[in-house]
Amino acid sequence: MLNPHPGLPEFTYVKPASLDEACSFLAEHAGEARLxxxxxxxxxxxxxxxxxxxxxxxxxxxxxxxxxxxxxxxxLKVGAAVPMNRMASHPDVQKYYPLLAKAANSVASxxxxxxxxxxxxxxxxxxxxxxxxxxxxLGGRLHIYGTDGERFEDLxxxxxxxxxxxxxxxxxxxxxxxxxPEKGAKGAYIKLGRNKLSDLxxxxxxxxxxxxxxxxxxxxxxxxLASVAATPLMPPAVETIxxxxxxxxxxxxxxATAAMDACSPIDDVRGSATYRKDMVRNLTRNAIxxxxxxLQS
Amino acid sequence: xxxxxxxxxxxGKAISLRCAANQTLLDVLRDELGLTGAKDGCGGEGExxxxxxxxxxxxxxxxxxxxxxxxxxxxxxxxGLARGEELHPLQKAFIDAGxxxxxxxxxxxxMSAKALxxxxxxxxxxxxxxxxxxxxxxxxxxKKMIEAIKIAARGGSANDR
Numbered sequence: 001m002l003n004p005h006p007g008l009p010e011f012t013y014v015k016p017a018s019l020d021e022a023c024s025f026l027a028e029h030a031g032e033a034r035l036x037x038x039x040x041x042x043x044x045x046x047x048x049x050x051x052x053x054x055x056x057x058x059x060x061x062x063x064x065x066x067x068x069x070x071x072x073x074x075x076l077k078v079g080a081a082v083p084m085n086r087m088a089s090h091p092d093v094q095k096y097y098p099l100l101a102k103a104a105n106s107v108a109s110x111x112x113x114x115x116x117x118x119x120x121x122x123x124x125x126x127x128x129x130x131x132x133x134x135x136x137x138l139g140g141r142l143h144i145y146g147t148d149g150e151r152f153e154d155l156x157x158x159x160x161x162x163x164x165x166x167x168x169x170x171x172x173x174x175x176x177x178x179x180x181p182e183k184g185a186k187g188a189y190i191k192l193g194r195n196k197l198s199d200l201x202x203x204x205x206x207x208x209x210x211x212x213x214x215x216x217x218x219x220x221x222x223x224x225l226a227s228v229a230a231t232p233l234m235p236p237a238v239e240t241i242x243x244x245x246x247x248x249x250x251x252x253x254x255x256a257t258a259a260m261d262a263c264s265p266i267d268d269v270r271g272s273a274t275y276r277k278d279m280v281r282n283l284t285r286n287a288i289x290x291x292x293x294x295l296q297s
Numbered sequence: 298x299x300x301x302x303x304x305x306x307x308x309g310k311a312i313s314l315r316c317a318a319n320q321t322l323l324d325v326l327r328d329e330l331g332l333t334g335a336k337d338g339c340g341g342e343g344e345x346x347x348x349x350x351x352x353x354x355x356x357x358x359x360x361x362x363x364x365x366x367x368x369x370x371x372x373x374x375x376x377g378l379a380r381g382e383e384l385h386p387l388q389k390a391f392i393d394a395g396x397x398x399x400x401x402x403x404x405x406x407x408m409s410a411k412a413l414x415x416x417x418x419x420x421x422x423x424x425x426x427x428x429x430x431x432x433x434x435x436x437x438x439x440k441k442m443i444e445a446i447k448i449a450a451r452g453g454s455a456n457d458r
Contacts, residue, residue, distance in 0.1 A: 012299045013318040013365040043361045109431025112343050114355040
């Protein structure tokens with residue numbers, strides 16, 4: 001057989017009419033049902049037999065989840081069914097959240113991004129997820145709907161391990177929202193893949209910085225690291241160094257070393273742990289320098 | 298095995314059919330409708346783009362869409378481009394620019410290009426490269442494809458490039 005990949009396992013396809021119906025079904029069939037929105041990650045995992053759900057629950061577009069809204073006072077809300085390309089090409093996203101657009105545009109290929117969603121990227125909770133760093137540094141907050149109604153959760157508390165989140169059976173993330181970005185904020189995302197396009201990150205570094213009168217340095221920086229630990233990492237030491245010391249090449253190098261020391265990557269097919277640590281230091285230095293350059297220009 | 302009923306509009310024609318729930322849009326097009334232009338090159342991983350079709354105006358990997366997700370969608374495939382014997386300008390431009398060798402990736406590449414030109418009649422080279430970013434080619438390479446798309450966008454032939 002030419003095709004080395006297995007076919008898709010059998011399942012029952014369920015298309016609920018409302019979020020309530022979807023949540024009830026997911027709660028009743030906890031452990032044997034998986035929800036699908038864009039499906040770009042789910043199909044691959046099902047072909048690899050990593051997932052064998054008895055039920056696929058299609059929530060695409062339910063109850064306004066395909067809506068993106070921006071309010072100049074309160075910020076951005078991206079519904080769970082909004083494809084990455086639609087989000088990244090939205091004029092308000094490009095103007096106010098260019099880092100989010102850049103991170104989304106680094107995911108896989110153009111066709112994939114016509115189906116893949118940012119909420120899906122978040123819920124898959126892969127440590128390599130390209131958009132997670134941008135969502136974290138921008139203060140993302142999840143809108144979660146369940147059988148007990150709606151709750152909110154800050155993204156920073158959401159990830160518990162590879163593929164593991166705080167979501168309970170029957171809960172669905174319906175949107176991710178972001179406050180207005182800090183005044184004068186600049187960001188950078190550097191992704192190291194085996195090729196320029198289409199690959200998962202060996203290491204991904206997101207840096208975000210803005211003027212802050214409350215710090216010694218006059219600035220605040222937040223750095224998020226992908227593919228270097230069981231969950232996306234935001235090393236506090238990096239923030240502290242760049243808040244407390246005058247920003248110079250040496251301080252940036254010191255912060256980059258702190259980022260390297262904070263991570264605990266694994267060896268895998270895409271790179272060794274040692275290589276990843278070195279790359280975290282180098283790319284963190286580059287990302288912070290990039291943001292620092294933007295802040296001064 | 299669960300079978301589901303779906304209706305899809307394929308190249309302007311509404312088609313209702315029953316298929317297995319675990320069939321993809323690519324399976325439906327190829328195995329149920331006999332439209333074999335879209336190809337499976339990577340085993341359904343969304344890596345190669347040979348299965349690219351246009352779904353509701355957007356280029357998608359049809360190997361990554363479950364049949365049920367395509368219910369009610371408007372699908373365009375390579376088979377819908379020519380008008381009788383008259384090739385679509387993109388098909389003609391791919392031939393004129395020499396952008397075809399083995400042809401396996403061509404239907405997918407042309408559908409990616411069509412989705413782009415439908416939205417943007419005068420794309421930059423960067424925009425063309427972005428639109429083709431999910432279409433792998435292992436013999437012709439990409440330069441001639443980019444050239445072909447530029448020719449089609451200009452509505453001209455290879456001779457007046």
